[in-house]
Amino acid sequence: MANLVKLNTNENPYPPSPRVVAAIQQAAQHGLQLYPDPDGSTLRQAIARHLDLTPQQVFLGNGSDEVLGHAFFTFFQQGCPLLMPDISYSFYKVYCGLYSIAARTVPLREDLQLNVADYAAPDQAVAGVVIANPNAPTGVGLPLADIETLLQMHPNRVVLIDEAYVDFGGHSAITLIDRYPNLLVVHTLSKSRSLAGLRIGYACGQAHLIEALNRVKNSFNSYPLDRLALAGGVAAFEDQAYFEQTCQAVMSSREGLALALEDLGFVVLPSQTNFVFARHPGHEGADLAAGLRAQGVLVRHFKLARIDAFLRISVGTPEQCDQLVAALANLVTIKA
Numbered sequence: 064m065a066n067l068v069k070l071n072t073n074e075n076p077y078p079p080s081p082r083v084v085a086a087i088q089q090a091a092q093h094g095l096q097l098y099p100d101p102d103g104s105t106l107r108q109a110i111a112r113h114l115d116l117t118p119q120q121v122f123l124g125n126g127s128d129e130v131l132g133h134a135f136f137t138f139f140q141q142g143c144p145l146l147m148p149d150i151s152y153s154f155y156k157v158y159c160g161l162y163s164i165a166a167r168t169v170p171l172r173e174d175l176q177l178n179v180a181d182y183a184a185p186d187q188a189v190a191g192v193v194i195a196n197p198n199a200p201t202g203v204g205l206p207l208a209d210i211e212t213l214l215q216m217h218p219n220r221v222v223l224i225d226e227a228y229v230d231f232g233g234h235s236a237i238t239l240i241d242r243y244p245n246l247l248v249v250h251t252l253s254k255s256r257s258l259a260g261l262r263i264g265y266a267c268g269q270a271h272l273i274e275a276l277n278r279v280k281n282s283f284n285s286y287p288l289d290r291l292a293l294a295g296g297v298a299a300f301e302d303q304a305y306f307e308q309t310c311q312a313v314m315s316s317r318e319g320l321a322l323a324l325e326d327l328g329f330v331v332l333p334s335q336t337n338f339v340f341a342r343h344p345g346h347e348g349a350d351l352a353a354g355l356r357a358q359g360v361l362v363r364h365f366k367l368a369r370i371d372a373f374l375r376i377s378v379g380t381p382e383q384c385d386q387l388v389a390a391l392a393n394l395v396t397i398k399a
């Protein structure tokens with residue numbers, strides 16, 4: 064179908080900064096016959112500057128999914144289960160399967176909030192902890208005090224915080240890195256920097272964790288980021304104004320979208336991300352997703368226990384949000 068309104072994979076509705084596109088065009092004209100820098104030094108420096116870290120505290124990968132894969136391989140093959148929320152990013156279990164790591168899922172509370180006290184366990188009984196903060200697909204964020212509690216509970220295990228959505232109003236654990244040798248924070252340029260197509264992700268942590276990741280990465284692929292990605296990534300961090308402006312636009316659309324959904328009778332979880340997670344008391348999630356699809360609007364529905372009433376709706380442009388709300392209004396019975 065032409066003109067689909069695509070609100071199902073949490074891409075940014077805005078294109079990347081024009082400076083990113085210019086840098087990629089420039090890089091394409093010089094040196095593509097040569098291998099890229101295997102250490103991605105220019106990009107690691109740009110990221111370190113942006114986050115007030117050192118380049119030795121930054122590890123690069125071909126999208127954060129690859130970074131997560133290397134981190135699971137490097138840190139979580141401990142012969143005991145890895146703790147993660149029952150409702151979280153689906154890829155965590157995929158990596159556990161690949162590396163034969165047992166996953167111990169910890170249920171979110173009834174209201175889909177995470178309770179850190181549920182993660183208490185002796186270090187020797189667990190491989191580590193992985194959570195997304197803000198969580199996906201709920202959009203709900205944890206305060207930094209809770210992250211610190213997790214880090215203190217497991218001083219001899221890596222606690223991996225996947226902050227794919229943190230730039231849309233979350234609280235980043237990057238500021239805790241110097242105090243916690245067991246903290247690894249993973250970021251992506253796919254969401255808040257509009258570069259899902261370029262494939263850049265990175266992990267931040269103390270140098271000993273980054274060195275361990277580099278040893279694994281160099282045994283898989285010495286050159287995970289190509290010359291175009293390195294050039295575009297550096298330019299993305301040089302255009303702070305564009306970044307802030309597009310994040311603000313997404314966050315302001317999100318608030319308008321949440322209100323419009325509530326007007327239609329939806330229950331909307333508080334979101335610190337570029338999507339909303341919402342259910343309607345009078346309708347099945349699967350029916351609403353199918354009804355939207357028939358009108359050319361794609362959203363994400365998970366056929367999973369506890370969340371199958373919900374729709375995960377990426378925040379689009381104001382026009383896309385309006386189209387979504389109009390299509391939903393055709394489907395839900397509004398109580399007078």
Ligand SMILES: *Cc1c(COP(=O)(O)O)cnc(C)c1O
Nearest residue numbers: 126127128152199227251253264
């Ligand atoms: C989108 C997403 C990723 C993957 O991002 P890429 O960098 O595009 O691989 C990782 N974790 C979470 C929670 C995500 O939503």
